[in-house]
Structure formats: structure tokens, C-alpha cells
Amino acid sequence: MKFRVDDEVIVIAGADKGHRGKILKVDRDKDKVVVEGAARVWKHVRQSQKNPQGGRLNKEMPMSASNVMLVDPSTGKPTRIGVRFLDDGSKERFAKASGDSLGQIAPAKASKASS
Numbered sequence: 001m002k003f004r005v006d007d008e009v010i011v012i013a014g015a016d017k018g019h020r021g022k023i024l025k026v027d028r029d030k031d032k033v034v035v036e037g038a039a040r041v042w043k044h045v046r047q048s049q050k051n052p053q054g055g056r057l058n059k060e061m062p063m064s065a066s067n068v069m070l071v072d073p074s075t076g077k078p079t080r081i082g083v084r085f086l087d088d089g090s091k092e093r094f095a096k097a098s099g100d101s102l103g104q105i106a107p108a109k110a111s112k113a114s115s
Contacts, residue, residue: 001065002081009068010078032062039063074098089113
């Protein structure tokens with residue numbers, strides 16, 4: 001999964017289709033992401049020391065990573081994510097639609113550098 005926390009995404013499937021928000025949490029083992037403002041549910045909580053008021057809490061739940069697409073920083077439209085090696089051997093994510101860089105994900109390696 002190529003998503004990272006603070007990436008801006010758009011929901012492409014489900015009840016919140018069309019919603020834009022930032023990724024708050026990424027669970028790579030379960031292939032799920034938590035998107036700000038999407039997949040909200042009511043959780044009923046009993047009164048306790050930690051929560052003296054009790055009542056209903058509104059919170060975001062994890063959704064499948066396949067239901068979201070990254071928003072291209074240059075066009076503002078959904079795009080797929082690719083990974084490529086740069087000339088110095090470092091690895092970066094890029095938007096497939098425009099080719100713009102989305103940031104470095106690995107430091108330079110001499111074995112991957114182009115001569």
C-alpha cells in the first residue's frame with residue numbers, strides 16, 4: 001500500500017463516495033485507512049472514570065484502502081500512485097496522471113543509481 005498519513009484522498013466507493021479528506025491512520029496489515037470525516041459511526045459509551053459523561057461518541061472507522069484514491073496535487077483530481085527510482089538511486093512516490101513527485105520514500109542507494 002502506497003498511502004501515507006496526511007495524504008489527501010477522495011473516497012471512490014461506499015456510502016461516503018465523493019468525500020475528500022486527509023488520512024489519519026494507515027493499517028498496512030489489514031489494508032485499511034482512516035479518512036478524516038468519512039465512515040463515521042456512533043459509539044455508545046458507559047459512564048466511567050475516563051468518560052464521566054457517558055453517551056454517544058461520533059468517530060471515524062477504518063475503510064478499505066481500495067475505496068480511496070489519492071488527490072493529484074497539481075490537478076486536484078484522483079490519481080493512482082507509482083514508485084520510481086531517481087538518478088541518484090533514491091526512491092519516490094509519484095502521481096501517475098501528471099507525473100508529479102509525492103515525496104521521497106527511501107534514501108539513495110548506490111546499486112540503484114544510474115551511471
